[in-house]
Amino acid sequence: MADRMAEAHSAVAFSFSITHDGYNIDYNREVLNLVWDSGVRSWKKRIARFRNGIRNGVYPAHIQSLYILISIALGLHVAGKQVPFNLVNLILPLLPRQTALYQFIACSIAGLIFWLCICYTMRYTLKFLLMYKGWMYESRGRGSTISKRTKTWAAVTKVLSSWNTPGLYSFQGSLPRLPLPSVNETTQRYLRSVRPLLDDKEYAHMENLAKEFESTIGSKLQRYLTLKSWWSTNYVSDWWEEYIYLRGRGPLMINSNFYGIDAIYMQTTSVQAARAAHIASLLLIFRRTVERQELQPIMVQGLVPLCSWQYERTFNTVRVPGEQTDKIVHYKDSNHIVVLHKGCYYKVVIYYKNRLLKPCEIQIQMEYILNNKTAVPAPGEERLAALTAWDREKWAHIRNTVFRQGLNRVSLHIIESAAFVLSLDDEPFEFDINQPDKLDKFGSILLHGKGCDRWFDKSFTVCVGTNGRIGFNAEHTWYEFHEFYFLHWNNV
Incomplete structure (x- = not known):
């Protein structure tokens, strides 16, 4: 069940004490189970990242092709034929012995060398092909004529990139450098x-x-x-992020953060808890897809990949204020979201026995929060988020003093390390095509709300109205320079 932030300090997993009567060991089995599940989930993600790192590192080649080359080298050597460049016979004298085991090792090393050469040849060939921009200036549509040069480029690029199914970050090593104009x-x-x-x-x-x-x-x-x-590879990205965004000392609200609205011509449900649970579940599933790199990279014309690094900081990310410059902090994992309702903050754990909660399970927690009439904001809690809408230097000073230790520090860490923040607003988000002012109000609610019901430092805050409509308020820095990279590389 959802827990109030003020109770975060009460859970102690293990304690040990020595008295005159001997020693005493006390432990909380539920908390230890949570710690165990968190560790298992963390190691699963590490293994998945390692596996994906290998796959992305050799793309567009396939990892299975390594076994084929080793088998070919071993077959040639056993048949008494010479491996290209006589590589096996050059490796064997470097090994301690020439037994069958070491001959297998020599063939494996030879196959690995040939495989790496093929991998990097394919990668740099693809990188060279992606530098071609002539396709951008040719006409589209029925009756248009495409040059033979572009057709040849498209065919070779398609064959090379289709050799292996790409992961989300598979093209990152093949993206060309951002060209520097004169x-x-x-x-x-x-x-x-x-x-x-x-x-x-x-x-x-x-x-x-x-x-x-x-x-x-x-x-x-x-x-x-x-x-x-x-x-x-990109001469401008880090400076763009640093000097255009992170060094800005003005408030994020209105000046930097932006908002997005719901599909206004359709409404799936008017039940606030159900809609909040559904959108939270979809976002968490999307986060898992990104973490596992199962999401396909965006391809222009089905051929030219866009940079995908912006996906990495979509979730578990916060902009931390500093007195001179802010910094983007991304947490590798997060097992909870933070829900904000009527000035109260709730930590909602999103896993149960190493699986994501189902929408109906999340809805039960949302209904509990909405129906909890006894919840009263702690002193200063109701307007806490207004600090993130304040001047960055002043917010940094408050953060480094008031939130330096104790319960304040623990509670702030829970908010900043959450997958995202979800705000259950206490007013409807309305739209009427005959009353444009309602859409204006819809936008203003998402842009700034009451000034204290959006955590403007988080990568995004999901906002849910009492009538089930949703929107979001997003911090600008975490993805902006990737869009800048693509636009400037393509001279748009």
């Missing part, structure tokens, strides 16, 4: 973007400023970017 290209694009906003006199002045920038500090900055582009 200073002149940058200034010309800037001038094109501001031309509609300026009159002739203002535009002429802007042209002079652009030329001055290009001939002075621009060339110096370009050298720094060139040096950085040699060392990283």
Whole structure:
């Protein structure tokens, strides 16, 4: 059942004490079972990540092809034929003996070497193919003509990427580097973007400023970017995240965070607890799909993959305030969500015996929270989330002092490490095509609510109205630069 945050300190798994009468051992079997289940789940995820890491590391080759090459090398050696480059005979003198076991080891090493060569040849070939951008500038639709060059590129890319079913992060090692445009290209694009906003006199002045920038500090900055582009696949992502978002000292609410609304032309149910449970279950299933890398990467035209790293920080992620700059903290695992209702925070455990709770089981907990008339916010609890809507420097100071230790620190950690936050609002989210002001109110509720019922630091907060409609409020940093990478690489 859902537990109030204030009770988080009461669970003690194991205690040991020595008295005059001897020693005393006390333990909580339920808590120990939870610890055991959490450990089992953690190790399962580590094994899955290791397996997926190998699969992604050799993509587009297939791990099973290693066994085939070892078998071929072993068969050639047993048949008395020479393995290409006489590799087995070159390896055998390096081994202690030449028994059957060591001959098998030599054949395995030879097969591994050939397999790695094939893997990296396929990977860098795919990376070279993905650098081609001619497909973007050709016409689409019925009656359009596609050049032979693009057709050949598409056929080879399709065959190479279809050799093995890709996981979510399989293409990450094959994505090309973000190209660095020249200073002149940058200034010309800037001038094109501001031309509609300026009159002739203002535009002429802007042209002079652009030329001055290009001939002075621009060339110096370009050298720094060139040096950085040699060392990283994306010369802009970390700086973009740091200086555009994390160093902003203004409030996140309205200035940075954004919102999304429900499918407004359809409504599955008007029962708040049922809708909250259903959307929570779907999100947790999606999180499991991401963690297992069962989700297919997004492919443009079915050929060109997009960067998938933004999925990793969708859940279990929080933006932690700092006095000079914030930081994004991602937790590898989380076994709970946090539910906010009428100023009270509830920790809802989402696993039972190493399985995700079913929607009906989550609904029971949501109904308990909604029907709990005795719950009263602790002093300061009701408006606690308003701190995340405050100036970042001030919020960082409060966090480093008031939440430094004790129950406050434990409770804050539970919120920040949750898979996500779900807010059960006490008002309906309404939409009427004949009353546009209702949609405006819908958006404003999701954007800021009461200012104290959204945890603006979390990657996202799901909001559920009393009539069953939903929306979300999301922090901007955790995914923005990946979109920036794709748009700039494709010169959009």
